[in-house]
Amino acid sequence: MITWNMRHKSGEKDYFERFARWKMIIIFLVLALMLTITFAVTIGPKQIPPLDAWRIIVKNIPFLGNLVGDGSSGVEYSVNQSIVLQIRLPRIIAATIVGVALAVAGVVLQGLLRNPMADPYVIGISSGAALGASIVIGLGIGFSFLGIDAIQLMAFIGGLITVFVVYNIARTGPKVPMLTVLLAGIAITSFLSAIISFIMITLGESLHALVFWLFGSFTLSSWDNVAVAMPVIIIGLIVIVIFARQLNIMLLGDDQAQQLGVDIEKLKKIMLIVASLITAAAVSISGIIGFIGLIIPHIARILVGPDHRILVPSSALAGAIILVLCDTAARTIMEPVELPVGVFTAFFGVPFFLYLLRKKKSLIM
């Protein structure tokens, strides 16, 4: 709107210029994410100089590692190295991929459901995952399967089973009306919440662990968690980016999308599966973190527009940045007490969102 007159005259040129603009946005967000990660690595009970932090990180990347020399050595360096590699980095990477997953799943579901209130949890993943986790915590099971701990595994499976049930309840013949998916998701969520509440009452000692999980937290994140969830989320993200153009057309409604050549039922199915997988993967690492999946897509839409080809990558990066910042706040603000990260996503995310909402009301949907 600022450059209205200029753009008005050159629609054609402008159209291809937008790809260049999108590239700039993505480069900018990637740099911002790097900066955020650097910041997050350095702060904590022990401050670590940014350069040291990066040297430690790069040193441990194959091939690249050979290019940097040992800047310093000695006790100080090796202590820093284990803090960065064993404590902070896995946690930060976990927050990064969870942020990516929730934001992208939010974009996909808001688009598919054509509903601005949708988030990754609306179709029941969170409640299913929570039920899985509460069963594990409640029964005190402590096994691990292929290096995946029981809570993560059961949360993942619980989330997926729930979506599967919701999907099949909503399905009528070959068609899946998205409004029915939404309603079935809400109904199942309420039902499972009732069961979870019941389990919580009977829990006793381990209640604290479950509550912490339900609020969302990266306290227990390890490289093992990350290694399991990361491939799922990266592949999911790629699939969603590939379908971005079709997701745009889906916004016109089922009938019009179909008439423009989109195989709507197939697209819905693939997108629901992918969004469910990445959400379940995210929830299995971190528990249920609210607001990222609802608000990041809106913020991104206000800033970069409704085209999924830019909306998906920029939501992913913005989700990662915000969640890493929130987690850093969660672990440092009341040191040594750690707060649930969900407290911060809501505390910072909502006011910022409301600010944008008031400023650019018309742009939401």
Next chain:
Amino acid sequence: MVKLNINSVDCFYGSVKVLESIVFSVEGGEFVGILGPNGSGKTTLLKTIGRILKPRVGTILLDDIDVYIMRAMEVAKNIAVVPQDTSVAFDFTALDLVLMGRNPHIGFFETETEKDLAISKKSMELTNIWNLADRKVSELSGGEKQRVIIARALAQEPKLLLLDEPTSHLDINYQIEMMDLLKELCKKKGLIILAVFHDFNLAARYCDSAILLSKGRVAAIGSLDAVLNKENIQKIFHVNAIVKQHPLTNSLYVVPLSTSKPGTMRPKALTVHVVCGGGTGVSLIRTLSEHNYRLTTGVLNVLDSDYDVVCTLGIPVVSEAPFSAITEEAYKANLNKIDNAKAVVLSNTPFGYGNLKNLEGVKASLEKGITTIVVDETPIQERDFTGGKARALYMELKDKGAIFVKNCDQVLSILKTLESKTGK
């Protein structure tokens, strides 16, 4: 050349049958209008052909291939749809939306190319909206939006174009422009166009043929003369209408007159004889027939516009050959009708030597004691073309007690009073 065959199609919404035994076929270069009252299945028919609502019975064949076994992409390359409702929720620009029309031509892993942009630009120029390319669709007016959607359909480069009331939101100038464009594309590119219309005149002007639907069935199909005639409009829409060939555009035009719900005639309605001519009786006759008086008229020349109206409404009329003076025979027949009437109404008719006898007829009715009402809007001097003869007769009417009024409403109130008197 592209060919569309609809083979005895039945469609259901749930258990409600909405289309029944629809059969027709259309070839490239034909512009077909789909007409019918609300709820007759027009939009459903488009949906069925556009692969949205699968028929339970029958097939839709495009170039001998069933559209319901084609892939969505394949269908979208061949069939484009302009829906009635063109709301777009998100803030895409007009160009974005038109480019979406290129989707069926773009490979799965590809993005738009210069060629897609060029085609989109071309279709936006054709529909006169290239200047809106960067505007957000949500900020456009209804008519602009509709043209964006039509441009999108053109960008699909379809062989079959389905339009649901394509010009409902357009101003009259754009209506003509858009229809001219569609007609041209239809002929030049050998496109099939199927369009739902509510406006008979627009349909009549642009369509090569038409399908009239009623309660989910084909009530009439074929040339416009065959479909859009007085009888069909009466039967399907319950409207009395004049259907004529327009002298300038040479296409049919339809003027709806009144709704004709049967069974509303009052049993004791007065018989009223109307004397008119030269189009002065149209509104009077329409008003009286809407109020269900039993009407007779005379003497009217064939080709007189009043004559057309009374024929359309099925009112008994004493007629005379075109452009001829009233003969003694017709005059007598007219007097006969007057005798049977409880009241005679004379419209604001101009008089020449040809129809002076009508004035004499009115005088005769007055002499017989029949209530005679004269609508006197224009001074008689201005419509007397007989060198004063008509004026003299007119004055005589006034002297002998004819009721002079200024408009139709006054006629109605006099007739009402009269009716209540005779009713007792």
